[in-house]
Amino acid sequence: MSDNWTQLLRPSLLNLKPFSSAAMARLSLQTNSRPWIFLESNENPNVYGEEAYNRYPEPQPREVVARLGELYSVPVDQILLTRGSAEGLDLIIRLVCEPYKDEILTLWPDFELIEQLACIQGCSLKKVILKKENGFRLSMDEVNNMAEKNIKLVYLSSPNNPTGQQLHKDMIVSICEKYRNKAVVVIDEAYVEYAEQESISSLLQDFEHLLILRTLSKAYGLAGIRCGAVLSSPEIITYLQAMLHPAPIPQPTADIVVKVLSKDxxxxxxxxxxxxxxxxxxxxxxxxxxxxxxxxxxxxxxxxxxxxxxxxxxxxxxxxxxxxxxxxxxxxxxxxxxxxxxxxxxxxxxxxxxxxxxxxxxxx
The missing domain is CATH 3.90.1150.10 (Aspartate Aminotransferase, domain 1)
Structure with missing residues (x-):
């Protein structure tokens, strides 16, 4: 990752370390005939249900990450599991945008949650208004006229919610070029499985300031378990992971994802x-x-x-x-x-x- 990219991050978070998780520490333990006794995390040794959920889960369940890597054709070190893609967007905004200073650019209409998250972070939201008479399609002239001053994050859902319009890959390339070393570009692909054009995940190798949001809530019918992902460079995934809560992905969620994403x-x-x-x-x-x-x-x-x-x-x-x-x-x-x-x-x-x-x- 270039030094220019890291300048886009909030300086106060550059040295943030991930929470020290017992579940992560246990992954490195050597197993043999004698089982380990876990007395370090104040867990309950008793199991009261049919399944054993008394231990803290892996922060990033490896089997789930592996399944999503296959599904999205992305290396596992470029995937961060989150509680739905909404948490991923929240993390990105908090990683990049300084309150009462930086601004977020989005198309409008778009996913309304961006308004709430920008407000919570203390960031103003600049909107490129899409015209109904043009079928809510974004033109290259509008891309060229997009604001740059004070913009730290560009958020675009593609396909767009609620218009249903998908941005062409060439247009996303133009936007990434425009904001290189200026702002991060976040493409929300919650509905991409229903679209004619495939995911733009191949662009991750060309643009280190590009982040892609994916979710299992829509096409994979798992809205109830809250599981999404951020796709980006390994370096950015590391920064975002340091901001996560200690155990964001519940074990039942991981178990369900593994079953649903099985090859059969x-x-x-x-x-x-x-x-x-x-x-x-x-x-x-x-x-x-x-x-x-x-x-x-x-x-x-x-x-x-x-x-x-x-x-x-x-x-x-x-x-x-x-x-x-x-x-x-x-x-x-x-x-x-x-x-x-x-x-x-x-x-x-x-x-x-x-x-x-x-x-x-x-x-x-």
């Missing part, structure tokens, strides 16, 4: 992802036929953004039919828009049925 299940999951993409495209083609739907935006995620008439009435109608969709109309640049997650085939069919009922309820 991966093929089934990938087929389910392809099925979801087909359902997304079919649902979009059906939704545009309703009179109250003005526009269906192209999506590369597991959701569809719609511009509709009578947003409040539609939301209330769906709620009465026990269907929850997301009202995005109060968010800047998303006036009259709602976001719909792609459900199961039967759930999508029920949604279309309710939309038809709503259309019939509108006075002609």
């Amino acid at each position: 299940k991966i093929a089934t999951i990938h087929q389910a992802i392809n099925d979801m993409i087909e359902q997304r495209n079919e649902l979009g083609n059906r939704l545009i036929n309703f009179n109250f739907v003005r526009r269906v935006f192209k999506s590369e995620g597991n959701f569809i953004l719609l511009e509709v008439e009578q947003v409040e009435q539609l939301m209330a109608f769906c709620y009465a039919e026990k269907i929850l969709i997301r009202d995005k109309s109060t968010q800047h640049a998303l006036e009259d828009c709602v976001r719909i997650t792609i459900g199961s085939e039967s759930e999508n069919a029920r949604l279309l049925q309710v939309f038809k009922q709503f259309q019939l309820s509108i006075p002609s």
Whole structure:
């Protein structure tokens, strides 16, 4: 890593050391016929459930890291496990941004959590407003005009949540070039499994200030266990790991990930992802036929953004039919828009049925 890159980090964190974990220390112990007795971490020796969870887990479970390395085609020393990708973003902001001094740049609309995390860190948020009339697509002119002064971190979700738009790899390269030695670039790929373009993880070898967020919450159906990852250079992973809590990945979480990402299940999951993409495209083609739907935006995620008439009435109608969709109309640049997650085939069919009922309820 170059000296210029480390200048982007907060000086107070450069010498931070990871918490000394008993679980990590135990990994180096030699095993033989005599078992070790662990009396150093104030753990309970008793097991009260069916599984033994009385010992602290590895801070970075090696088997999980290995599975993600295979899944993402990234060396294991370039992976940091986090409690969902949101924790990864929080760590990066705290590593890089000085409160009340540095600024964060993002597209808008984008993942709303960035507003909260920037506020907590005491950083102002500069927004490049994407235009609805252009389908929320980012242009190269907008990239060239992006602010640079005081910007320490650039956050971009690709595919974008909530618009569903994916940034082309060449555009991300241009952004990385623009901010080299100036700011870190964070690409949130929470929905990349549903996209036409594959992950940009190959760019990690070209840009040491690039970090990629991944998650198992979406395509792999594990939102309930909270497991994500940061992909970056080995040096940056080391800095971020020093900021983690002592045991961030619970043992049950690690056990579930290993089971779900087994070779016999991966093929089934990938087929389910392809099925979801087909359902997304079919649902979009059906939704545009309703009179109250003005526009269906192209999506590369597991959701569809719609511009509709009578947003409040539609939301209330769906709620009465026990269907929850997301009202995005109060968010800047998303006036009259709602976001719909792609459900199961039967759930999508029920949604279309309710939309038809709503259309019939509108006075002609």
